Amino acid sequence: MHEVSIIQQVVSTLDAELSEIEKKKLIKIYIHVGELSNVQPVLLNNAFEAFQQSENVYPNSKMDIEQISTEIYCSVCNKNSRVEKYIFRCKDCNTPSANVVKGEELLIHKLEFEKSDIII
Amino acid sequence: MLELSNTRSSKNKRGTINCDNTTKYLLQANDFVADAIRKKMLESKTLLVNITSSAGSGKTTLMQKTGLLLKEKYNIKVLVGDLETERDADRIKEVGIDALQIVTGGICHLEAQMIWQAMENMDLTNTDILFIENVGNLVCPASFDLGEDYRVTLIASTEGDDKPKKYPKMFLTSELLLVSKSDLLPYVPFSVEAVTIDARDINHELDVITLSSTSGDGMENWCAWIEERIAKKKSE
Numbered sequence: 001m002h003e004v005s006i007i008q009q010v011v012s013t014l015d016a017e018l019s020e021i022e023k024k025k026l027i028k029i030y031i032h033v034g035e036l037s038n039v040q041p042v043l044l045n046n047a048f049e050a051f052q053q054s055e056n057v058y059p060n061s062k063m064d065i066e067q068i069s070t071e072i073y074c075s076v077c078n079k080n081s082r083v084e085k086y087i088f089r090c091k092d093c094n095t096p097s098a099n100v101v102k103g104e105e106l107l108i109h110k111l112e113f114e115k116s117d118i119i120i
Numbered sequence: 121m122l123e124l125s126n127t128r129s130s131k132n133k134r135g136t137i138n139c140d141n142t143t144k145y146l147l148q149a150n151d152f153v154a155d156a157i158r159k160k161m162l163e164s165k166t167l168l169v170n171i172t173s174s175a176g177s178g179k180t181t182l183m184q185k186t187g188l189l190l191k192e193k194y195n196i197k198v199l200v201g202d203l204e205t206e207r208d209a210d211r212i213k214e215v216g217i218d219a220l221q222i223v224t225g226g227i228c229h230l231e232a233q234m235i236w237q238a239m240e241n242m243d244l245t246n247t248d249i250l251f252i253e254n255v256g257n258l259v260c261p262a263s264f265d266l267g268e269d270y271r272v273t274l275i276a277s278t279e280g281d282d283k284p285k286k287y288p289k290m291f292l293t294s295e296l297l298l299v300s301k302s303d304l305l306p307y308v309p310f311s312v313e314a315v316t317i318d319a320r321d322i323n324h325e326l327d328v329i330t331l332s333s334t335s336g337d338g339m340e341n342w343c344a345w346i347e348e349r350i351a352k353k354k355s356e
Contacts, residue, residue: 002260086321089321
């Protein structure tokens with residue numbers, strides 16, 4: 001949901017950080033999208049590609065989107081537990097937990113640039 | 121700011137660079153404004169409550185009735201969000217409660233920036249409670265922190281008791297579930313027990329109150345819930 005405005009955020013974040021040369025040499029943008037963020041990886045990718053074409057920016061970049069599963073921390077077992085089917089209970093001891101440690105991410109995780117050092 | 125680790129500062133970036141230090145959370149702009157709203161509400165000691173639900177669950181009627189029950193004792197204001205029209209704000213003003221309409225013009229949810237701008241057109245000194253009646257939508261409003269103290273989600277008895285897990289994020293982020301239109305319970309296959317169990321699988325700390333704005337059933341419990349929290353806010 002709102003994938004286009006998220007792509008706008010990604011692009012303006014990168015615009016603020018990268019030089020023109022770096023933008024041309026940016027080959028991959030790694031995004032982490034948590035399950036709870038309500039963002040669909042495929043749609044995010046589509047929105048990025050549409051943005052690239054219509055705004056003529058980041059021509060050499062591809063987006064790699066990893067979806068992060070939801071995990072809660074169980075204070076009884078002292079470890080994380082994966083949440084399935086939106087049941088926020090520890091899988092081992094069934095204690096409910098509202099302590100969400102993974103799954104809410106919406107981040108630029110990593111950037112990959114061309115390895116060559118050729119100055120244009 | 122995006123912090124890039126492993127860069128050679130004097131050259132252009134090459135190879136793979138982690139951004140893990142950064143938590144460049146892409147909805148950061150909203151949360152930045154939400155925090156500013158929180159600070160403002162702390163200063164004026166105004167309780168801020170975000171009311172969410174599907175369209176037609178009874179939010180506006182609840183605002184009317186709640187306003188009527190509490191207005192002798194408290195200074196109440198309401199911000200209403202809709203894509204178009206001022207119908208909801210008009211209905212609330214008709215019963216003598218101060219209301220301001222936010223017309224989003226197509227945006228399906230309220231965001232912190234909209235609340236901040238609306239607040240600049242309001243005098244919130246001595247306001248005990250500000251209700252935000254969100255756009256009727258169980259999906260998108262769930263993702264936008266408006267700086268509220270509490271988020272209250274309505275499910276009407278006519279909507280079916282299987283809704284919580286269909287819209288998990290909304291229930292995960294709420295403190296109270298209001299089962300509205302309880303006067304219609306005898307006529308619909310809705311189980312308050314079932315909706316409570318379903319919602320508490322997601323959020324075990326969720327309070328549940330069943331009420332009817334029309335018949336008055338449960339309104340006492342709802343008002344008590346609010347009054348407790350107004351008092352708590354004043355003591356912060």
